[in-house]
Amino acid sequence: MTDKNKRFTKGIIRKREDLTSDLWKVWIEPGEKFNFDPGQYCTVGYKDIERPYSIASSPDEDLIELFIELVPKPLGNLTPLLHKLNVGAEITLRKRPKGIFKFQSQFKNHIMISTVTGVAPFVSMIRSIDFKNTDYKIWIFEGASFIDEFGYSNELTSVSKTNEKISFTPTCSRPDDPKNSSWKGVTGRVNKIFSSIYDLENIEKEDTILYACGHPDMVSDVEKKYSNKFNFIEEKFWKP
Ligand SMILES: Cc1cc2nc3c(=O)[nH]c(=O)nc-3n(C[C@H](O)[C@H](O)[C@H](O)COP(=O)(O)OP(=O)(O)OC[C@H]3O[C@@H](n4cnc5c(N)ncnc54)[C@H](O)[C@@H]3O)c2cc1C
Structure with a gap:
């Protein structure tokens, strides 16, 4: 060989x-x-x-x-x-998969923040976790400029409706664009909105991990603001 x-x-x-x-x-x-x-x-x-x-x-x-x-x-x-x-x-x-950006099973609270394709690893995690007999709580946030970029919205919305341990929040950063005129959901950049939606004061920091994946500017912003407050891991998809 x-x-x-x-x-x-x-x-x-x-x-x-x-x-x-x-x-x-x-x-x-x-x-x-x-x-x-x-x-x-x-x-x-x-x-x-x-x-x-x-x-x-x-x-x-x-x-x-x-x-x-x-x-x-x-x-x-x-x-x-x-x-x-x-x-x-x-x-x-x-042949070899790579990466340390994996589900961190030692934590109870998992806050997953992504832009567009950055949701992919979180989809894999959600599809793989056996939620029975665990007390995980998972919040997935996905930001996109256009609403047709939410590639897993149906799956994640459906799973969040049937599993009370999972919440999914897509947010549109350009709500005024005519292409997004039908959008009735959350608006704003994902790095800004997740802290206002999720009551960060009310969770045990040591039980919580924050994941950020996708656009490097979003990841850097989340890192700057929250990496000293929470356990934090990141995956930047390219160098800015
Ligand atoms: C760990 C990891 C996981 C990744 N997972 C995904 C994934 O699931 N889906 C995915 O689409 N990409 C993902 N990427 C990015 C992917 O590896 C490529 O970089 C990307 O597809 C562009 O490849 P390219 O050869 O066409 O352009 P490249 O030759 O890689 O890029 C040229 C330049 O374009 C810019 N650039 C690269 N990607 C983007 C982008 N998306 N938007 C704007 N500018 C960009 C950069 O400045 C780069 O220097 C991942 C990257 C990493 C490091």
């Missing part, structure tokens, strides 16, 4: 769902069993360009589900190529 074969397997795109012209979900069948922990990412490659992508599926699912945003040319390198790939196309996948 060559060194490359030891590190890589192939991935076949089995399903694709476009949410907008620059946001899509893709389901990949790995060439071999792909074990990971909820919250981790996989490394996807095409034509020798590789990038990390947080996994939205749970480890129990056969296909690896990703939620990807197109960074158009000339800035973006891999996403303009991935965006052209349809069902049946082959990509490469590093």
Whole structure:
């Protein structure tokens, strides 16, 4: 086995769902069993360009589900190529998942803050946690400029209605844009609104972990304001 074969397997795109012209979900069948922990990412490659992508599926699912945003040319390198790939196309996948941005089971309260595709690791966590016999309380916040960018809104709203331990708050940062005219939910940037909605004074800090994932400016802002108040972990999707 060559060194490359030891590190890589192939991935076949089995399903694709476009949410907008620059946001899509893709389901990949790995060439071999792909074990990971909820919250981790996989490394996807095409034509020798590789990038990390947080996994939205749970480890129990056969296909690896990703939620990807197109960074158009000339800035973006891999996403303009991935965006052209349809069902049946082959990509490469590093065999090892990576990342320490995982569900922190030692805490009772979990506040998860994300922008758009940054919700992916939280979806994986929610799909994986066995809520029976636990007293976890989970608050998921997702910010987006446009309401069609909330890729997991149906799933997370539905799960929050049937499980009192989970709350989901999507917030639209551009409510005045005509594209968002039907929005009746929370408005404002996610890094600003979560503290006003969630009574931060009323929780035990040592029982609480704050996760922030996605846009680097949002993550940095949350980090600056809250990392000395709560246990905190972060995943920035790119360098600003
Ligand atoms: C741990 C980790 C997990 C990630 N998970 C996801 C995920 O689940 N979904 C996802 O879509 N991306 C995710 N990313 C980002 C992803 O790895 C790529 O960087 C992104 O898809 C752009 O790839 P590219 O090759 O097209 O552009 P690149 O060549 O990587 O980027 C070129 C430049 O574009 C800017 N940039 C990169 N991404 C964005 C963006 N989204 N919006 C605006 N500017 C950007 C940066 O300034 C960068 O220098 C993750 C990144 C990390 C580090």
